[in-house]
Amino acid sequence: xxxxxxxxxxxxxxxxxxxxxxxxxxxxxxxxxxxxxxxxxxxxxxxxxxxxxxxxxxxxxxxxxxxxxxxxxxxxxxxxxxxxxxxxxxxxxxxxxxxxxxxxxxxx
Numbered sequence: 001x002x003x004x005x006x007x008x009x010x011x012x013x014x015x016x017x018x019x020x021x022x023x024x025x026x027x028x029x030x031x032x033x034x035x036x037x038x039x040x041x042x043x044x045x046x047x048x049x050x051x052x053x054x055x056x057x058x059x060x061x062x063x064x065x066x067x068x069x070x071x072x073x074x075x076x077x078x079x080x081x082x083x084x085x086x087x088x089x090x091x092x093x094x095x096x097x098x099x100x101x102x103x104x105x106x107x108x
Contacts, residue, residue: 026057 033041045052068077079088 041052044055068080
């Protein structure tokens with residue numbers, strides 16, 4: 001899907017069309033998942049004719065609010081919901097774990 005997309009955010013209704021630009025291009029994120037989950041995702045994609053990335057993106061979009069409410073402080077959550085993402089990203093130092101095992105991976 002190039003050119004036009006629908007966004008699901010608190011300030012943008014899903015039905016509103018937004019033109020893709022350098023600022024809102026889709027980003028690639030690498031994750032490790034259990035082989036059984038990957039197989040289920042593959043079956044879902046093959047049975048429906050959609051790409052695995054379609055379903056992953058939908059799962060993230062539909063589940064991120066619950067994760068934010070569970071893991072973010074009320075102050076940070078309010079900033080996220082009010083669209084203050086650039087200042088939050090500058091305040092938090094994030095490190096990619098693409099090739100690093102974190103403590104939970106190393107012990108399991």
